[in-house]
Amino acid sequence: MLQPLCDHIRRFIPFDDVSCARLAQFFEVETYKRKAFLLREGEVCTAQYFVLEGCCRTFFTAANDTEHTHLFAIEGWWMTDAQSFEQRTPSQFHIQAVEQLRVAALRRDLRDGLLETLPQLERYFRIINERALAAANMRVKYLFSLSGEERYHNFATRFPEFLQRIPQYMLASYLGFTPEFLSKIRAKRIS
């Protein structure tokens, strides 16, 4: 059940089968339906999730009730609100299933125990965080240096598989413009 997670860990640190078996005690597999919420803005984020199957996103709602998607996660990605999870403060974001979703959930109150049991995971999570940080940096870089239209084409070529899986209004809210504008970009290309 947690094989994909152990495989993922092995991409970054040595991790034997015994450790892998111990790992299982700390995780619960959960499933969510399309559009279900794993977390709502204002709640404390009590778990971090490793996506086994499906797709989810974090987003928040600003003025005018406009949604802003913060990031997406598919199979093999971690998803959480790091700040809320670590510091047990109210979250700034919603976490929502985009598709039918299966995740391995690590509860906050089990996390420290896990790191004591398997201290080599400190390094794993450090590396995961570094990569998430690098991704966030690239996101800011693209937001600054590319126009809306360029961001769309950049995304479309780097993640073609996402174009199928994500509704356009979510993609627009991720790229930082309105669904109407996305629609107009697409119209240009086709004609």
Place this chain on the structure above:
Amino acid sequence: MLQPLCDHIRRFIPFDDVSCARLAQFFEVETYKRKAFLLREGEVCTAQYFVLEGCCRTFFTAANDTEHTHLFAIEGWWMTDAQSFEQRTPSQFHIQAVEQLRVAALRRDLRDGLLETLPQLERYFRIINERALAAANMRVKYLFSLSGEERYHNFATRFPEFLQRIPQYMLASYLGFTPEFLSKIRAKRIS
């Protein structure tokens, strides 16, 4: 010399004086003049820096030779290009001293040795990365949900001390608009 760094570490993990002394072997204190570069775009980032005194920034240049400041670091903050540092790939960013700068530099080729010598630092760096990630998340959130003018006032109230230390063209390039526009925002307030 490295006292501020040890103090910083103690804010997150237990860290005795012996460890603190050992730490010193792995760091070099370096100084840079205003506008000097710690790293240039395209080079591999061979160190991560803990700021002891002064201020520095990361930035990149996009089309039209316009600069985009990615983030600032002052006393007590870490600065590096995480992606380049970890994976030894060419950096996407410049790192530059904004003011006269003194840093404690940890070289990439000493880093793994440091973590073996003082493995409790794995946790420290994990936490540091988590906080950097949370900051990056908030940055994206503000970019999305606030207008240019709102971002300026938000920044000015949260970091008033920065307004003194940073030239306005750098602040504009951090907030995501032009120096001319920043000037116009300020003109509004004063009149």
Place this chain on the structure above:
DNA sequence: CGCGGGTTTGATGATGCTCAAGCCCGGTGG
């Protein structure tokens, strides 16, 4: 004193938003 980097000011214009209407299509209930 003059130079030059940084800031200000104004005119013009592009990018992308708002609002409103219509369309497409899958799902649900009669």
Place this chain on the structure above:
DNA sequence: CCACCGGGCTTGAGCATCATCAAACCCGCG
């Protein structure tokens, strides 16, 4: 099995925000 409903996508007109360009200004420094 069809009608209807509603969510999501499209299209267009008008408009706000902010960029671009150009000129003038300010002021610290050589």
